[in-house]
Amino acid sequence: MKLMSVHDIIVISLFIFSQFLRGLEDCRSGMYPPKGPTCKGNVTWYTVNLDLPPSERWTQVIKDKNTELITMVQTIKDLAKGFFDGKLVDLVDEELPLIVDTLPQPFSDEIKGIAAVSGIPLGEITLFNIFYEVFTVCTSIVAEDFNGNIYHGRNLDFGLFMGWDRQNKTWTLTEKLKPLVVNVNFQRDNKTVFKSTNFAGYVGMLTGIRPGEFSLTTNERFNLDGGYVGILEWIFGKRDGMWMGFLTRKVLENATSYEDAKGQLSLTKLLAPAYFILGGNRTGQGCVITRTRINTLDIWELYMKLGRWYVLETNYDHWEKPMIFDDRRTPAMKCMNQTTQANISLASIYDVLSTKPVLNKLTTYTSLMEVSTGSLESYIRDCPNPCTPW
Numbered sequence: 001m002k003l004m005s006v007h008d009i010i011v012i013s014l015f016i017f018s019q020f021l022r023g024l025e026d027c028r029s030g031m032y033p034p035k036g037p038t039c040k041g042n043v044t045w046y047t048v049n050l051d052l053p054p055s056e057r058w059t060q061v062i063k064d065k066n067t068e069l070i071t072m073v074q075t076i077k078d079l080a081k082g083f084f085d086g087k088l089v090d091l092v093d094e095e096l097p098l099i100v101d102t103l104p105q106p107f108s109d110e111i112k113g114i115a116a117v118s119g120i121p122l123g124e125i126t127l128f129n130i131f132y133e134v135f136t137v138c139t140s141i142v143a144e145d146f147n148g149n150i151y152h153g154r155n156l157d158f159g160l161f162m163g164w165d166r167q168n169k170t171w172t173l174t175e176k177l178k179p180l181v182v183n184v185n186f187q188r189d190n191k192t193v194f195k196s197t198n199f200a201g202y203v204g205m206l207t208g209i210r211p212g213e214f215s216l217t218t219n220e221r222f223n224l225d226g227g228y229v230g231i232l233e234w235i236f237g238k239r240d241g242m243w244m245g246f247l248t249r250k251v252l253e254n255a256t257s258y259e260d261a262k263g264q265l266s267l268t269k270l271l272a273p274a275y276f277i278l279g280g281n282r283t284g285q286g287c288v289i290t291r292t293r294i295n296t297l298d299i300w301e302l303y304m305k306l307g308r309w310y311v312l313e314t315n316y317d318h319w320e321k322p323m324i325f326d327d328r329r330t331p332a333m334k335c336m337n338q339t340t341q342a343n344i345s346l347a348s349i350y351d352v353l354s355t356k357p358v359l360n361k362l363t364t365y366t367s368l369m370e371v372s373t374g375s376l377e378s379y380i381r382d383c384p385n386p387c388t389p390w
C-alpha cells in the first residue's frame, strides 16, 4: 500500500463527482437513539487514574487495545513508506524518540509508558501522537434551547488522503482508527475530573467535558503557516509554542470554569492554528475560538438577543465561505435551521450530524455532550454508499 497514485486520484475525483450528485440528502430525523447501518457501535469506557505516575496511567487501555494499536501504527508506517524511499520511517525510529524528552510532563512519561506496555517503538508512538495535530477535519456544534440548556455535538473526521481502499471505497486509516476509539473517565481521588472520547495511544484531547463546567472540541484550521511549520520548529529547537492536543488536555484537566478555559484557549501560544469549540452550562456560554499560532482572530459566541442560538464550525473561518468542494457547513446549518431552537436537543443534533455530507467516509465517531448533566456519549460511525469521501 502506498499513498495515492495518479490513477487513484482520477478514480477518486470521478467517485467524488458521482457521490456529490447522489450523496447530498435531506436532513435526517429520528436517528436517535443511534442504530442501523450508520452506527457501528457504542464506545467502551475506561478509567484513567491521575493519581498514578504518568507512565502507568494508560496500562489497562493499551493492554485491551494493543492489537488494534499495532495494526494502526503499521498502517501509518506503510503509508509513510511512500515518502522518501522509506527514509521517513528510519527517521521516525531514530530521531523521534529524542523528541519525547522535549515534550512537557505528564505527556512525555505517558507516551513512554504507552510505548513500554505496547512494545511499539517509542518513535512510532510519538509519531502517532503528532498525527492528530495536522490531519483532522470535523464538524462541531454548540446550541442552546429555549430553557438555556447548552448542547455540544461533534463529528470527528480523520484520515483524509491516508490511503484509499478501492474495493471497499473507504479510507484505510479511518477504518483502522475506529476500533481504537475509547471513552475515558479521568479521575483524581476516585472522583471524575473530566471525560473524553479518545484514540487509544493518544495522550492529547480532541473531545472532552468537565461535568458542570464546560465541554470542548477542536477542529483543524488549515493555513499556510500550518502545523508542519510549528512542528518542524519544535524539532529544531524553537519550543515556545504549545501542542494543540496538550493544551486541550491541560485545560480539561486543570481549568476550573468556562471563562478560565476560554482564556487559556485564547491566550496560549500554539504550534499550529486551530479552532476551539467550547460549551458551558449557562445561557450564552458557547463559542468558537479561531486561533493562529500566536493569537486569537475571533471569538464567535452564542447571543440570544441576535437570534444566534447555535454556533457551528467545520474547517473554515466562519466569516469566510467554505471551499465549494468541501462544504459541510451549509448542509449542517440548513438542518440546524430546519430543526429550530424549539426542538434542539442531543437527539436532534445527532440527526444533523447523521446527514450526508456532514456524515461522510472520514467520520470516525460522533460525540454528544451536555455540561449540566455531565453526559458524554459517543458512537462509532459508518457511511454506507452512496456517501461522499469527505
Ligand SMILES: *[C@@H]1O[C@H](CO)[C@@H](O)[C@H](O)[C@H]1NC(C)=O
Pocket (backbone or CB within 6 Å): 034, 035, 039, 040, 041, 042
Ligand atoms: C449501545 O448501548 C445501548 C444502551 O447501553 C444499547 O441499547 C444499544 O443496543 C447499544 N448499541 C449498539 C450498536 O451496540
Ligand SMILES: *[C@@H]1O[C@H](CO)[C@@H](O)[C@H](O)[C@H]1NC(C)=O
Pocket (backbone or CB within 6 Å): 165, 167, 168
Ligand atoms: C473490505 O471490507 C470487508 C468487509 O468489511 C473486509 O473483510 C475486508 O478486509 C476489507 N478490505 C480491505 C482491503 O480492507
Ligand SMILES: *[C@@H]1O[C@H](CO)[C@@H](O)[C@H](O)[C@H]1NC(C)=O
Pocket (backbone or CB within 6 Å): 051, 188, 189, 190
Ligand atoms: C479509591 O477507591 C479504592 C477502592 O475502590 C480505594 O482502595 C482507594 O483507597 C481509593 N483512593 C482514594 C485516593 O480515595
Ligand SMILES: *[C@@H]1O[C@H](CO)[C@@H](O)[C@H](O)[C@H]1NC(C)=O
Pocket (backbone or CB within 6 Å): 211, 212, 213, 281, 282, 283, 371, 372, 373, 374
Ligand atoms: C451548571 O452545572 C452545575 C453542575 O451540574 C449545576 O449545579 C448548576 O446549576 C448549573 N448551572 C446552570 C445555570 O444551569
Ligand SMILES: *[C@@H]1O[C@H](CO)[C@@H](O)[C@H](O)[C@H]1NC(C)=O
Pocket (backbone or CB within 6 Å): 105, 106, 249, 250, 253, 254
Ligand atoms: C494539572 O495540574 C497538576 C497540578 O498542578 C499538574 O501536576 C498536572 O501536570 C497538570 N496537568 C496537565 C495536563 O498539565
Ligand SMILES: *[C@@H]1O[C@H](CO)[C@@H](O)[C@H](O)[C@H]1NC(C)=O
Pocket (backbone or CB within 6 Å): 330, 331, 333, 334, 337
Ligand atoms: C440559517 O439561519 C441563519 C440565521 O438566520 C442564516 O444566517 C443562515 O444563512 C441560514 N443558513 C442556511 C444554510 O439556511
Ligand SMILES: *[C@@H]1O[C@H](CO)[C@@H](O)[C@H](O)[C@H]1NC(C)=O
Pocket (backbone or CB within 6 Å): 029, 030, 031, 032, 339, 343, 347, 348, 349, 351
Ligand atoms: C424534534 O426532534 C426529534 C429528534 O430528532 C425528531 O424525531 C422530531 O421529529 C422533531 N420534531 C419536530 C416537530 O420537528
